[in-house]
Amino acid sequence: MTKASPLPDYNFAYLDEGTKRMIRRAVLKAIAIPGYQVPFASREMPMPYGWGTGGVQVTASIIGPTDVLKVIDQGADDTINAVSIRSFFQKTAAVQTTTHTNEASIIQTRHRIPETPLRADQILVYQVPIPEPLRFLEPRETETRTMHALEEYGLMHVKLYEDIARHDHIATTYAYPVKVAGRYVMDPSPIPKFDNPKMDRSPALQLFGAGREKRIYALPPFIEVKSLDFEDHPFSIQRFDKPCALCGAEGVYLDEVITDDRGGRMFVCSDTDHCQSRLTQGQGPTGPLASSGEEAGR
């Protein structure tokens, strides 16, 4: 890990080795207690809070010179957050980067899980704004910690109850609370609930870093992740009426794109890499393979 970085002033991957060791300890503890929020001494990073300081610190602590890094923001590789974090690690760690999910060994993400199923040799690092799922129901941190310790999660269902009472269905569509291995209730970061089933028993290690809140938590590979629900209002994911307007993929998460100022809009894959690789394979809404019914990503 001490290979010379291209910038002589900084250690490999920006953080000093002492900090990395401290973060790795927190990561190991988090893996040992799935879903439990481990406090860590979050550092100032050369970016504002809310831009992924937690995720960057986790990535910096686990990345090695041979790793291949992919960074996505809302599923896209080409948005400002993704581009700048990617170039940050290019500069400070000189690692290889990619936009292809299947080529990456570490994927740092904000608000999405890639459509391509992850493998056991990959690590997914989430940027987390608010790690505490009970925060908006119980503002006292001392109280929420006690609730986690004593497994008092009735309050979480009060939120879902309120949803149904107000909207006739569970209207929480992102940051949908999950229970990990039947014990800790966890906030999966603001991923759409569409992605919740992908966390369940995923072969990839999943790490969550919250920089401002100074918390790290983790899902070890193949851990059970269950979305909370009611017996008579079971958990369900978003459905889309039409396939992706560009590549024709079905069963994937779509973004609405405004195309003009006269109300024109289209729905396209939120995962740009998934969309792009399907297009290069010759698939599309009008292409010969459009109706092959490939169930991508699920």
Added chain:
Amino acid sequence: MSRQPILTVGNLEKRYGARIGCTEVSFDLWPGEVLAIVGESGSGKTTLLNCISGRLARSAGSVRYRMRDGVIRELADLGEAELRFLMRTDWGFVHQNPADGLRMRVSAGGNVGERLMAVGERHYGCIRRTASDWLGRVEIAGDRIDDQPIAFSGGMRQRLQIARNLVTRPRLLFMDEPTGGLDVSVQARVLDLLRGLVSDLGLAVVIVTHDLAVARLLSQRLLVMKEGRVVESGLTDRVLDDPHHPYSQLLVASIPEA
């Protein structure tokens, strides 16, 4: 009715440094009995209530509670998890200010349903039915079930707080000035409701009040407190009609309609 008290308090003491919160308090509470603690402000009523109900650590003495399985346990020996479970299932606590006992930004139905969900109820339809049943019992109109308590009047909030506490069918209810801050006609309605529920459910109640009329209406037995000590205790009617201690005499005499 059982032959054993549900709650036994022995020589309870709470000190704030050298100052006394309450001291040498002993009493038994029997199932279905309503005990009122009266006294002027600062006499240690609320301190005593908080010590008994496990919300405040006591300095000395014992509080023994007969659990649902009939086993008598010293509350100080219960773990935090057990005590909190007891508080949200077998006990209720009605605060003077409903905002302390309610979630003001959660609908009335959610407020009542919270305890059910806390003990593992996971069927929305059942929770909603039970919640609307309890709202009916505390005379809150069924169409208010999805309204938040911030939209409720003081009396409705207090009634909602009562429903929220009683939904798990507790056996012991603590109340701290439940009618404080309500106007007289609303007070009467809340008291009437409480009296009905207490006798229907066979609840044991410890109620703290400075209002002797409330004590007269609800309680069978009375403790009069002064400067942290119980100066007189006995049947409510006896104490109020024939007070022995000079302080009790003063208290009764100072309220013409009591």
